[in-house]
Amino acid sequence: MSTGIIxxxxxxxxxxxxxxxxxxxxxxxxxRRGNLISAAGMFIAVVVTLLxxxxxxxxYIALGIVLGALVGAVAARKVAMTGMPELVALFNGFGGLxxxxxxxAALAVALSIADxxxxxxxxxxxxxxxxxxxxxxxxxxxxxxxxxxxxxISGRPFMYAGQRIVNGLILLAVLACAVLFILDPTNxxxxxxxxALALVLGVMFxxxxxxxxxxxxIALLNSLSGVAAAAAGFAIGNILLIVAGSLVGASGxxxxxxxxKAMNRSLRNVLFSGFGVVKKVSGPVVEQGxxxxxxxxxxxxxxxxxxxxxxxxxxxxxxxQAQHAVKELQTILEANGVEVVYAIHPxxxxxxxxxxxxxxxxxxxxxxxxxxxxxxxxxxxxxxALVIGANDVVNPAAxxxxxSPIYGMPVINADKARTVFVLKRSMASGFAGIDNPxxxxxxxxxxxGDAKEMLGNLVKAFD
Amino acid sequence: xxxxxxxxxxxLSIFLGFELINKVPSTLHxxxxxxxxxxxxxxxxxxxxSAGSANQSLATILGTLAVAFATINVVGGYLVTDRMLAMFKxxxxxxxS
Numbered sequence: 001m002s003t004g005i006i007x008x009x010x011x012x013x014x015x016x017x018x019x020x021x022x023x024x025x026x027x028x029x030x031x032r033r034g035n036l037i038s039a040a041g042m043f044i045a046v047v048v049t050l051l052x053x054x055x056x057x058x059x060y061i062a063l064g065i066v067l068g069a070l071v072g073a074v075a076a077r078k079v080a081m082t083g084m085p086e087l088v089a090l091f092n093g094f095g096g097l098x099x100x101x102x103x104x105a106a107l108a109v110a111l112s113i114a115d116x117x118x119x120x121x122x123x124x125x126x127x128x129x130x131x132x133x134x135x136x137x138x139x140x141x142x143x144x145x146x147x148x149x150x151x152x153i154s155g156r157p158f159m160y161a162g163q164r165i166v167n168g169l170i171l172l173a174v175l176a177c178a179v180l181f182i183l184d185p186t187n188x189x190x191x192x193x194x195x196a197l198a199l200v201l202g203v204m205f206x207x208x209x210x211x212x213x214x215x216x217x218i219a220l221l222n223s224l225s226g227v228a229a230a231a232a233g234f235a236i237g238n239i240l241l242i243v244a245g246s247l248v249g250a251s252g253x254x255x256x257x258x259x260x261k262a263m264n265r266s267l268r269n270v271l272f273s274g275f276g277v278v279k280k281v282s283g284p285v286v287e288q289g290x291x292x293x294x295x296x297x298x299x300x301x302x303x304x305x306x307x308x309x310x311x312x313x314x315x316x317x318x319x320x321q322a323q324h325a326v327k328e329l330q331t332i333l334e335a336n337g338v339e340v341v342y343a344i345h346p347x348x349x350x351x352x353x354x355x356x357x358x359x360x361x362x363x364x365x366x367x368x369x370x371x372x373x374x375x376x377x378x379x380x381x382x383x384x385a386l387v388i389g390a391n392d393v394v395n396p397a398a399x400x401x402x403x404s405p406i407y408g409m410p411v412i413n414a415d416k417a418r419t420v421f422v423l424k425r426s427m428a429s430g431f432a433g434i435d436n437p438x439x440x441x442x443x444x445x446x447x448x449g450d451a452k453e454m455l456g457n458l459v460k461a462f463d
Numbered sequence: 464x465x466x467x468x469x470x471x472x473x474x475l476s477i478f479l480g481f482e483l484i485n486k487v488p489s490t491l492h493x494x495x496x497x498x499x500x501x502x503x504x505x506x507x508x509x510x511x512x513s514a515g516s517a518n519q520s521l522a523t524i525l526g527t528l529a530v531a532f533a534t535i536n537v538v539g540g541y542l543v544t545d546r547m548l549a550m551f552k553x554x555x556x557x558x559x560s
Contacts, residue, residue, distance in 0.1 A: 018502055022484065022498075022499070025487055025494065026486045028490060028491060028548075028553070031491055032549060038498060039501070042502070042507075052511075052512060052515075054512055055511065057514075060530070064527045065534050068531040071539070072538035072539030075539050076538070076540075084497070087497075087543065088496055095532070098506045098528075098532040101510065102529050104525050105525040105529065108519055109516065109519050219496070222496055229506040232506050233506075234473075237469070241509050242472050244502050245506075246473050247480040248499045248500070249480065250483075254484045258492075346489055353490060353492025353493035356489070356490045360547070360550040366490050366552065367553055
């Protein structure tokens with residue numbers, strides 16, 4: 001058997017391992033094994049590729065792998081669970097950049113061969129440009145998303161008049177460069193310009209998107225990094241890149257769709273509307289009554305008498321580092337015979353499923369984490385809904401107030417529980433800057449203060 | 464390789480991806496994302512050929528950089544996914560945890 005056949009057979013095996021790995025990710029019991037299987041698929045693919053006869057120098061490969069592995073391993077160990085969205089965005093960007101370079105390198109090789117013999121095939125040229133365009137915009141788009149998520153850059157949407165037209169023109173310019181280069185591959189300036197413009201486009205594309213919409217953006221960039229890898233696969237004629245890349249592309253697209261639905265917005269709207277800047281309208285506001293504050297000691301009496309409690313965490317809980325305090329409260333409530341579950345809104349964290357990871361870190365068992373659709377029909381049955389650092393995702397205005405900017409967004413109906421406790425630092429509004437009528441409901445009691453401290457006081461009251 | 468053949472593989476893989484991922488519960492969406500992110504580092508395989516071909520200096524430089532960045536993606540992605548998944552625990556029997 002020739003090496004080529006062996007390599008391709010191993011690629012088939014590797015693709016099978018990726019597929020099995022993703023399949024096992026479908027359940028928390030098997031997910032860890034699934035990830036290992038997928039990693040094994042990657043490992044055999046890399047090892048067998050090194051057998052390729054075309055590879056004659058290993059020193060640069062070794063250098064790249066050692067450097068990359070070191071950086072990757074350190075980043076994976078060091079990152080805090082709250083910082084997961086930034087890290088995923090950054091990794092995404094690196095994947096996109098690698099695809100850009102693979103496409104470019106394939107072009108450089110093809111051109112050097114073409115000097116001697118014939119012209120570069122059109123198919124190679126086109127696919128190279130696709131991998132450069134998508135890889136490039138994934139890279140800089142992800143870097144900007146990283147900056148916004150880690151708050152190195154303001155998370156506010158940055159908009160100006162004619163923004164969409166400018167972005168459209170940049171895209172057209174990239175395509176024009178591609179065409180000009182394909183017509184005359186000896187003039188490399190068009191290639192450089194296309195690379196530069198693809199990088200600029202990534203920045204321009206993420207600029208108008210606000211911090212609150214980042215879950216959608218990361219999911220979309222995730223998808224694009226897969227598509228970029230698939231495009232690079234087309235460029236170098238490697239099937240494994242195409243298979244793996246399109247699996248990731250599909251996965252990212254599904255997550256993007258889920259996130260958009262959870263915010264009741266179309267992808268178009270998320271990408272172009274800059275949510276949260278113009279929404280300072282004081283329209284027909286709901287009749288806002290009195291806010292009823294309550295102390296931890298009084299809350300204790302209600303919690304002590306409760307039979308069931310649903311905890312609704314938001315990102316504010318993670319900001320206050322209150323996960324472990326929540327878990328403590330859960331333990332003490334359960335010891336008191338109270339049924340405790342968690343209701344998780346799809347956009348409760350800053351990336352899809354983020355809240356689940358944050359709670360898992362605090363040892364909250366995953367089978368207590370209920371999805372919004374599971375918990376909403378039975379919210380009336382709960383004695384207490386404990387809202388911690390969440391705002392927009394429990395806002396009843398989304399159901400009741402047609403003029404509200406978030407009207408129609410699916411929310412957790414916390415207000416339906418017999419008593420609602422809202423743990424909140426102050427009366428400031430959430431990410432979207434929208435008033436929340438929940439705070440003024442008759443069955444709502446506000447626990448003002450730092451979430452961690454307040455939970456600590458509640459736990460103390462039980463002792 | 465034939466364009467049609469590659470496109471065929473591409474389209475079928477996308478459908479397979481949709482089928483596979485639709486079954487993943489939202490609890491696991493973050494690990495799914497970082498795990499699939501690691502898979503997209505497969506571009507490493509393409510980068511290896513460029514970095515090692517040693518007959519075109521621009522391709523070698525680009526290839527080496529691509530190897531480094533893709534490896535960050537692969538190694539970091541799998542490790543961080545494993546770290547997250549190790550934290551997911553089921554409730555013990557009997558109501559206490």
